[in-house]
Amino acid sequence: MPIYSFACRSKRCGNTVDELMKYEEREGFMKHMRCAACGRGFKTKLTCHAKTASQWADSWQAGLSSNMYSAALGHGVSSRRHEERLMKQKGFIPESDLPAHYFEEQQEKNNKEAVKNEKQTKRYKAALSSGKTKEEAVVEAFPAKEMIDSSSS
Ligand SMILES: [Zn+2]
Numbered sequence: 001m002p003i004y005s006f007a008c009r010s011k012r013c014g015n016t017v018d019e020l021m022k023y024e025e026r027e028g029f030m031k032h033m034r035c036a037a038c039g040r041g042f043k044t045k046l047t048c049h050a051k052t053a054s055q056w057a058d059s060w061q062a063g064l065s066s067n068m069y070s071a072a073l074g075h076g077v078s079s080r081r082h083e084e085r086l087m088k089q090k091g092f093i094p095e096s097d098l099p100a101h102y103f104e105e106q107q108e109k110n111n112k113e114a115v116k117n118e119k120q121t122k123r124y125k126a127a128l129s130s131g132k133t134k135e136e137a138v139v140e141a142f143p144a145k146e147m148i149d150s151s152s153s
Pocket of ligand 1: 009
């Protein structure tokens, strides 16, 4: 992946950042990231020089003092990777990291739960209408074994 250089849109600010990314990611980067110094957006820097290993190391060092602002986190980050790491620490999971069919499986789980709840409600109502007390109906509708099974699954 190439390294792209971006400059803060404010002429007076002069902040620049270097980011390793795909060509098609530049657009999203410029929309998403804000300059940590002044809060304005970035534009692609016109003067692009080839990065040598030592220059890359320099910019990585410089990146440790955050010079871009993550809108998602609400504070400065040193790179997109830094942002991703922080997002994960805060419990945000990028959709790309979720297992395949995650949402489908969640949906199916919810459906099963709903069917079970409906059965229990029916049993409860049936027990009540057969003249049992509410306490007896609860015991009948929500058997302890089933409760334990569902909490451990
Ligand atoms: Zn700036």
